[in-house]
Amino acid sequence: MGVSNGHAYKLIREMNSELKKQGYLTIAGKLPRAYLEKCLYGFSSAVERSDVK
Secondary structure: OOOHHHHHHHHHHHHHHHHHHOOOOOOOOOOOOHHHHHHHHOOOHHHHHHHOO
């Protein structure tokens, strides 16, 4: 992500708290890749990858 480890974990904690508010179970220090890509790049990876051949 181009940031320090401390800042990266801070971002993961913030995204995990957003997921927790939506009712998902979260694991400290881990984040689903699809959700990370959606937050950082603004698209769903499953949709984008199905279009690419």
